Amino acid sequence: FVTNADIIAQEAQYTSGLYPKRPLAIVRGEGAHLYDAEGRMYIDCVGGQGAANLGHSHPAIVAAIREQAERLISCPEIFPNDVRAAYLAELAAALPFPSRIFLCNSGAEAVEAALKFARLLTGRPGIIATMRGFHGRTMGALSATWESKYREPFVPLVPEFSHVPYGNLDALRAAVGPQTAAVLVEPVQGEGGVRPAPDGYLAGVAEICAATGALLLVDEVQTGFGRTGKLFAIEHSGVTPDILILAKSIAAGVPMGAVALHERFGPLPPGTHGSTFGGNPLACAAARAALRVYREERIPEQAAAKGAWLLQALRDLNLPAVREVRGLGLLVGLELKSRSQPVIAALLDHGVLALPAGPNVLRLLPPLIIEQADLERVVAAIAAVLRSPLP
Numbered sequence: 294f295v296t297n298a299d300i301i302a303q304e305a306q307y308t309s310g311l312y313p314k315r316p317l318a319i320v321r322g323e324g325a326h327l328y329d330a331e332g333r334m335y336i337d338c339v340g341g342q343g344a345a346n347l348g349h350s351h352p353a354i355v356a357a358i359r360e361q362a363e364r365l366i367s368c369p370e371i372f373p374n375d376v377r378a379a380y381l382a383e384l385a386a387a388l389p390f391p392s393r394i395f396l397c398n399s400g401a402e403a404v405e406a407a408l409k410f411a412r413l414l415t416g417r418p419g420i421i422a423t424m425r426g427f428h429g430r431t432m433g434a435l436s437a438t439w440e441s442k443y444r445e446p447f448v449p450l451v452p453e454f455s456h457v458p459y460g461n462l463d464a465l466r467a468a469v470g471p472q473t474a475a476v477l478v479e480p481v482q483g484e485g486g487v488r489p490a491p492d493g494y495l496a497g498v499a500e501i502c503a504a505t506g507a508l509l510l511v512d513e514v515q516t517g518f519g520r521t522g523k524l525f526a527i528e529h530s531g532v533t534p535d536i537l538i539l540a541k542s543i544a545a546g547v548p549m550g551a552v553a554l555h556e557r558f559g560p561l562p563p564g565t566h567g568s569t570f571g572g573n574p575l576a577c578a579a580a581r582a583a584l585r586v587y588r589e590e591r592i593p594e595q596a597a598a599k600g601a602w603l604l605q606a607l608r609d610l611n612l613p614a615v616r617e618v619r620g621l622g623l624l625v626g627l628e629l630k631s632r633s634q635p636v637i638a639a640l641l642d643h644g645v646l647a648l649p650a651g652p653n654v655l656r657l658l659p660p661l662i663i664e665q666a667d668l669e670r671v672v673a674a675i676a677a678v679l680r681s682p683l684p
């Protein structure tokens with residue numbers, strides 16, 4: 294391959310077609326920078342859609358993967374394994390409540406497992422999720438996801454799922470009943486438009502769950518591992534979930550998901566769920582190294598400081614094209630008065646990669662290790678794009 298166009302053309306011929314593709318081909322990454330096939334550098338505010346909180350090819354992660362790959366890659370959970378045993382203990386120690394952990398390979402898989410565990414543990418069928426919530430694309434996770442354009446082509450979905458407005462405790466109270474197994478929420482709605490939980494909301498949800506015997510399932514696939522300024526976003530609220538759902542940056546970009554269940558449930562019945570790749574040594578080695586880096590480099594603290602600076606800098610621009618700037622830590626959204634897609638395309642010309650979150654929200658998910666100079670360039674690019682007329 295010589296040019297971006299070569300790679301773009303070959304992918305276009307053979308891929309599923311499911312993804313609207315950006316007009317560039319990424320071949321290398323370092324820190325918060327990505328490089329295309331022609332050597333052009335971009336500031337990455339897509340951050341692997343949340344999987345690259347530690348940036349690209351962090352040396353500690355590369356070393357851990359290399360070392361483990363030479364020793365053992367494949368080892369299903371029927372065999373206890375040294376790296377997995379070490380990781381389980383380390384993750385349990387980092388979690389905000391005493392837990393047992395199921396390991397899998399993605400966010401949707403972790404959500405899927407958590408939904409099954411909720412039904413298993415309560416013997417009830419009902420799942421209540423939130424409007425604008427996003428939990429993944431497999432049938433169970435999709436049933437919990439709200440956006441109708443994701444759902445409609447695939448009906449009928451899993452029965453007994455319903456949605457209540459995010460942030461509204463009265464609506465939740467009215468919806469929860471004796472057949473409710475679980476309430477599933479994100480601490481900040483990510484895909485749904487970067488909407489942090491209102492003050493007191495998560496505590497209120499926990500109270501309603503406790504009063505009715507429904508389990509509180511918190512989806513931290515996007516908010517976990519430092520993104521919002523704490524290792525887990527739920528720590529901002531002081532709430533203890535029954536089940537915590539993790540993926541994306543858990544293993545610094547190596548595919549992995551995890552479901553942490555409160556230890557009071559005890560072990561799950563053998564054989565009721567499983568995964569061939571879940572808990573594989575390669576992912577566990579990457580996740581161990583990642584957890585060390587989150588702690589040693591004070592990644593959540595970095596996200597808190599950089600996120601506060603970025604939110605303020607974006608608000609200070611006072612852009613007439615922007616309705617609201619909101620976020621928590623380095624999960625930042627600009628609600629625009631127009632569609633986000635043309636803005637994302639224009640930012641590419643300024644060397645900045647960004648994401649949408651719904652039709653009119655521009656979402657920034659930079660690696661948490663991004664440097665101040667890059668953040669300033671991102672702010673300048675956004676100002677330039679949103680102050681000029683868009684096509």
Ligand code: PMP
Pocket residue numbers: 342399400401402404427428429430479483484512513514515540541
């Ligand atoms: N839950 C949340 C909150 C997410 O943001 C996502 C992915 N954007 C998922 C679940 C699904 O994760 P995956 O794409 O790894 O299946």
